[in-house]
Amino acid sequence: MRARTLATCVLLLICSAYIFWYQELQYALPTPLPANYKPVKVGASVVIPVPASLPKSDFYFHFYNPDCPCSLFNAEHVRQLIEKYKRKMRVVVVVPRAADVSSARKEFGDKVEIWSDGNGKLAGSLGVYSTPQAAIVDSHQQLYFRGNYNRSRYCTSNATNFAELALIAYFKKMPAPAFDLWATQSYGCTLPQNKNSQTLIFNYGN
Numbered sequence: 046m047r048a049r050t051l052a053t054c055v056l057l058l059i060c061s062a063y064i065f066w067y068q069e070l071q072y073a074l075p076t077p078l079p080a081n082y083k084p085v086k087v088g089a090s091v092v093i094p095v096p097a098s099l100p101k102s103d104f105y106f107h108f109y110n111p112d113c114p115c116s117l118f119n120a121e122h123v124r125q126l127i128e129k130y131k132r133k134m135r136v137v138v139v140v141p142r143a144a145d146v147s148s149a150r151k152e153f154g155d156k157v158e159i160w161s162d163g164n165g166k167l168a169g170s171l172g173v174y175s176t177p178q179a180a181i182v183d184s185h186q187q188l189y190f191r192g193n194y195n196r197s198r199y200c201t202s203n204a205t206n207f208a209e210l211a212l213i214a215y216f217k218k219m220p221a222p223a224f225d226l227w228a229t230q231s232y233g234c235t236l237p238q239n240k241n242s243q244t245l246i247f248n249y250g251n
Contacts, residue, residue: 076175076231079238085172087221089188092170094245101184103134105212108168110141110176111148113234119177119194120152122206127157130212139167141176141237143246159248167245168236175231179208181215189221192228 085091093104107123109116127136136158138149143161150159162168171180172191181190190211207228214222 074232076233076235079174079235082174083169083172085170085188085191087188087190091182091186091188093182093186094167103184103215104180104182105130105134105136106139106167106171106173106180106182107137108139108173108176108178108180108236109145109149109152110234110236111145111152113176115233116177117152122194122209123177124153126209126212127153131157133216141165141168146246146248154250156250158250161246161248163246165236165238173231173236175233175235177233178231179211181208181211183215189215192224193230193232196227 130136138153138157138159140146140149140159140161146159146161171188173180177194179194183189192207194208196205207224211222
């Protein structure tokens with residue numbers, strides 16, 4: 046009887062440890078670098094493959110994956126940023142698969158612009174390899190900011206609302222903020238690799 050009780054306790058501990066890792070610990074650790082990752086520094090020139098007929102603009106990219114719990118945790122904060130800045134710059138939600146567009150529409154509304162980055166070329170050109178991530182690119186296609194939204198997954202710490210602070214600095218025409226690793230080292234979910242998929246399908250919203 047004691048042996049059975051001990052075995053049950055050990056099993057419960059193992060299950061509890063797995064649940065803690067699955068729901069908490071794995072997202073508190075930095076996202077592993079992909080094998081083929083090429084870093085892109087702030088200030089670097091990047092290529093945003095938009096149709097030539099569209100005018101130059103400032104871009105705010107939100108990299109979103111509906112299968113990533115971290116993307117869901119900060120969705121309310123991202124919606125607030127979209128509402129605040131959508132008239133000042135071109136705001137784009139980027140999803141890893143065309144099949145994710147409908148989920149992104151449910152999360153962020155019918156009017157938001159959504160691009161599906163099938164083979165990850167846009168993410169790679171901005172140095173993004175996890176979700177959720179934000180990137181600001183100016184009208185000359187230079188990277189102004191790329192990083193996390195907050196040190197807290199729920200974006201409840203105003204002092205570390207990195208993406209929002211970068212947006213404020215950008216529109217004040219200030220130099221890009223010099224954030225620490227909590228902002229610049231990626232946390233969250235690794236972007237899925239879809240190397241055989243078509244890159245960048247544009248969905249402009251209603």
